Amino acid sequence: MAALTIDNVQKRYGQTEVLKGIDIAIDKGEFLILVGPSGCGKSTLMNSIAGLEEVSDGRILIGDQDVTRASPKDRDIAMVFQSYALYPNMTVRQNIAFGLEIRKVPKAEREAEVKRVAQMLQIEHLLERKPSQLSGGQRQRVAMGRALARRPRLYLFDEPLSNLDAKLRVEMRTEIKKLHQRLGTTIVYVTHDQIEAMTLADRIAVMRDGELLQLATPQEIYDNPANQFVAGFMGSPAMNFIPCQLAQGDTGIGVQLEDGNGQPVWLPLPDGGAGLQQAQLGKTVTLGLRPEMITEPQPHKAGQPLVREVAIRVDVTEPTGADTMVLTELSGVEVNCRVNPRYPLATGQLASLMFDMSKAVLFDPITEARLDN
């Protein structure tokens, strides 16, 4: 049985549709991440789950209980906010115990619960402090402690890490993941950071303009995006989108583009271009190829049927230590390649790079929809 079911949820403000019929169901213990650019409706969906905003249409079920019209306090959920939203006049102890106190939990139980949560998050030494005396990371812990104390059925995280500095964000991210693995809680987590989404989620829901574009595991979203928007949003540096023509080759349908010399190059597609019709030959399409699929020639891959070497012109190199990002131009667009730093490259010169087409995807240049599969 699903821990949370979102059934055709719609939300309108007057004429503006903010949520256009969202369907999501997650199981108990699952970590769902809602991701998308700002204004995509992910926060509205989160608030609707929490009951802080009413939905215009559709149903929300927590467990098998319909909570669509229930008030926030009757939904048995806890939420961690971006601003932490700690009560400034209360100590950390009172902050964590407040929800229990309101629910008339006996004092002894409250104390025990505060102790348990404080131990779990290692904030025991902070219990008598006020929020104003805490650092950002400590406040974040307290906010999580407050959510954990009530042991609700569902946890909501609303961009909880975006107010932290980069290093702390990575630390807290790991900590949240550990916590989730240890407690097996059901979590809905909103973020606009695709790395957070990839690292934390069991499943990711990518949203845009109030629509759910794709709901899948992180790897599935990464390898098999539903459309060009999802493909471009997930992954950093972003996927390369290269305009090219569908063309027949010796192993089936492939794509044709211009290399760094201006010479036409034919590249194969996975499964010989399965899902494409002969009639589409010559049509302009957008080839989606992630930077790590364009590398220095690797001998162990050399003979594989989907691997080709292409001459490119090195425009800019950006060493990151682990890899060197090479910027080049193919068919008039900028293309990012991820190359081993030891591979000799000279800016402005031609270099031969290996294109691994096994994860290549095709998009319609106008509708941005997937063309293969």
Added chain:
Amino acid sequence: MNNIDAVQTLSEAKRAPLARIQDRLADWLPKLVLTPTLLVVLVCMYGYILWTGLLSLTNSRLLPVWNFIGTGQYDRLFDNDRWLVALNNLVLFGGLFILVCLALGVFLAILLDQKIRQEGALRTIYLYPMAISFIVTGTAWKWLLNPSLGLEKLVHSWGFDSFSFDWLVDPDRVVFCLVIAAVWQSSGFVMAMFLAGLRGVDQEMVKAAQLDGASMPTIYRRIILPSLKPVFFSAFVILAHIAIKSFDLVAALTGGGPGYSSDLPANFMYTHAFTRAQMGLGAASAMVMLGGVLAILVPYLYSELRGKRNA
């Protein structure tokens, strides 16, 4: 290249004396501009405070006489029945005025904070009394509260002959009339202060409390209002010093009457220093009032300045 350098050096050398004067002027300008104000404040505020303090130790009557008699004027002051009435009135008036203003101000602010329509217009209506001087407030309320002119007359003419509202002429209740008028004038201001405070409250915090299961009254009582403690403190200090220096309201509304039953210390001071030729006694009462204001302001300033340093 060398040529250009030479020309530049030359022009700089020419400019130098002028630039030096300008630099010196720029150094002196802030001091020059601030000096008159500083002098005026030093002489007219602190100088006269000192002078009043010295006067309170003399037996001056109509004009200052430098005949020091120690604390004799203070002894006389605290034997004076009229002064004790004034002090008593101040405690009663000040206490009620501050309490009612705070309560009403908070209440109005909470109501206005419920995202209502025409909030701007309503806010202005409540805030407007603040724009009127206490003299006007006092005069208007004198008419309203006058039994033969205002409210009582109105209700009588509606046919309720037994209605009685004569606090303005009742020596035991006249202080409450002062409270009514002062509250009418100042509660809007307190409301504006609290409204600003409420606007600064993190809405996510309210949502968090809702999810914790708290009802709106509980959220206000347990979380929002306690987090507005600094606003309470500022409002208290502002209201307290308004209460202590209240003079014009009494002068316009009751004239201190009936008898001297609605006198406040400021009226006592004025009457004795300037109309009854008791300058020494008046000065002593002024110093006692100064003491009262300082007793409120010093802890306030201390906490404000200390808070700044910590921040």
